[in-house]
Amino acid sequence: MPQTIDVLERARREVGLSFADLWMRYFTLGGMSTALEVEAILYGALIANAHDRDVIAVALNERFAELGGDHPVPYAGDDVDDEPDD
Amino acid sequence: MTPHRFGEFEIAVGFDVDQAILVVRGDVDVLTAPTFGAMLGVLVDEGHPNVVVDVGALGFMDAAGLGVIANMSVRLAESNRVLTMRAVSRQTKRILDITGLNELVRLEEPFNVPALGAEQRSDDNSWAVVSKPADLVSDLARVGSQPNHNLIDAALRLVTVLAGATVEGADGVSVTLERHGRHSTVASTNDTVLLMDDHQYETGEGPCLAAAAEGHWFHSESLADEGRWPAFVPRALEEGIASILSTPLMAAERPLGALNIYSNTERAFGPRQQELAALFASQASGILSDAGADAVDEQLGRRILDGLIAREIIARAEGMVMARDHVTAEHAAATLHRSARTAGVAVVEHAADIVASAPSAVGAGS
Numbered sequence: 001m002p003q004t005i006d007v008l009e010r011a012r013r014e015v016g017l018s019f020a021d022l023w024m025r026y027f028t029l030g031g032m033s034t035a036l037e038v039e040a041i042l043y044g045a046l047i048a049n050a051h052d053r054d055v056i057a058v059a060l061n062e063r064f065a066e067l068g069g070d071h072p073v074p075y076a077g078d079d080v081d082d083e084p085d086d
Numbered sequence: 087m088t089p090h091r092f093g094e095f096e097i098a099v100g101f102d103v104d105q106a107i108l109v110v111r112g113d114v115d116v117l118t119a120p121t122f123g124a125m126l127g128v129l130v131d132e133g134h135p136n137v138v139v140d141v142g143a144l145g146f147m148d149a150a151g152l153g154v155i156a157n158m159s160v161r162l163a164e165s166n167r168v169l170t171m172r173a174v175s176r177q178t179k180r181i182l183d184i185t186g187l188n189e190l191v192r193l194e195e196p197f198n199v200p201a202l203g204a205e206q207r208s209d210d211n212s213w214a215v216v217s218k219p220a221d222l223v224s225d226l227a228r229v230g231s232q233p234n235h236n237l238i239d240a241a242l243r244l245v246t247v248l249a250g251a252t253v254e255g256a257d258g259v260s261v262t263l264e265r266h267g268r269h270s271t272v273a274s275t276n277d278t279v280l281l282m283d284d285h286q287y288e289t290g291e292g293p294c295l296a297a298a299a300e301g302h303w304f305h306s307e308s309l310a311d312e313g314r315w316p317a318f319v320p321r322a323l324e325e326g327i328a329s330i331l332s333t334p335l336m337a338a339e340r341p342l343g344a345l346n347i348y349s350n351t352e353r354a355f356g357p358r359q360q361e362l363a364a365l366f367a368s369q370a371s372g373i374l375s376d377a378g379a380d381a382v383d384e385q386l387g388r389r390i391l392d393g394l395i396a397r398e399i400i401a402r403a404e405g406m407v408m409a410r411d412h413v414t415a416e417h418a419a420a421t422l423h424r425s426a427r428t429a430g431v432a433v434v435e436h437a438a439d440i441v442a443s444a445p446s447a448v449g450a451g452s
Binding site: 016021024027028029030051054055058061062065066067068071075 | 268288289290392393396397400401404416419420423427430432433434
């Protein structure tokens with residue numbers, strides 16, 4: 001279990017999306033995990049594959065974009081060695 | 087029928103073979119509408135198959151009275167009943183037509199009913215005259231059954247129209263509802279207020295969201311001097327909005343949305359306007375309370391439907407990218423995500439563009 005809060009969970013709190021809203025966005029984007037599984041992924045209780053994490057990241061980044069921001073949540077393919085500071 | 091101005095407000099209730107008839111005399115306005123609503127509510131809740139409002143002796147009916155008619159029409163519709171209005175004057179009919187209320191009620195031709203003069207009343211024991219039974223308001227028990235969502239939407243739209251027409255200084259009115267953490271405008275009088283609401287949802291702040299979240303009203307007398315909501319306020323000023331009054335809609339003591347009144351004038355909303363706003367908010371709340379949990383399910387149903395449609399569009403676009411690039415579904419999804427980001431649009435919009443274009447014209451991924 002990770003000691004720090006998952007970057008996805010930190011982003012979710014920052015944009016103020018409920019788990020239900022995040023899951024609906026994730027599902028719309030083609031995500032195949034249940035709402036409970038997504039919640040577990042964000043809490044670090046379940047390890048998701050890179051693709052699933054990326055779909056969650058897209059869902060969060062689209063919310064950031066709606067709020068006028070960029071896409072701060074890193075994707076698995078990105079060459080990022082640390083979590084971005086916001 | 088020529089409307090007569092009696093000055094005095096009076097209500098009589100009578101029962102025919104299969105009809106409960108409410109005869110209104112005088113003016114139904116913001117002061118007398120609660121009584122009118124309470125009396126009509128009793129007849130509605132008692133389950134009479136035919137509820138008739140006789141307005142032959144009506145002086146005038148203002149927006150508050152029309153709101154009562156709308157509210158009761160919705161409650162009757164829940165049990166497949168229709169409110170009948172009898173002896174409607176041309177003037178009143180015109181107001182019903184303009185507000186769309188004519189679609190919620192059945193209009194009946196003038197009909198011989200006992201007039202409301204004192205002599206007739208004493209002659210006819212079947213008519214009981216009641217004036218301002220204010221206590222009845224609190225005694226009304228609401229019986230919820232199956233609501234008709236189209237009627238609820240129509241009734242909420244009506245409330246916004248009436249509020250816009252009644253509250254002096256109002257340049258636009260909307261109703262915001264919150265379901266599962268998401269806000270949406272379910273009724274609005276014009277595009278500017280729709281835009282104002284959207285700006286609040288986008289920025290995540292503003293009086294309408296504050297009222298819906300905290301359950302008490304938020305009033306910005308002058309947006310130019312407003313210190314709250316720094317992201318939203320500049321957008322509102324740009325659209326010429328100068329003051330906003332948001333009143334919460336409550337059901338079971340829980341806020342579920344807000345009635346928002348926008349004005350192009352600073353300090354447009356004084357105590358009188360605030361009182362009216364509260365009145366219309368309570369009517370909208372009543373409509374929503376009657377709708378009950380089903381409205382929540384309806385809202386959720388729509389969201390799921392929207393989500394499914396978007397998912398289908400994205401899946402189709404991914405399929406097209408897979409065929410074009412000879413890649414796996416996951417790879418195609420990643421390509422789609424990247425190209426959407428490059429284009430600066432949401433994935434679903436990008437996917438819709440791809441699906442709309444010919445297969446040979448699939449946009450190149452990055």
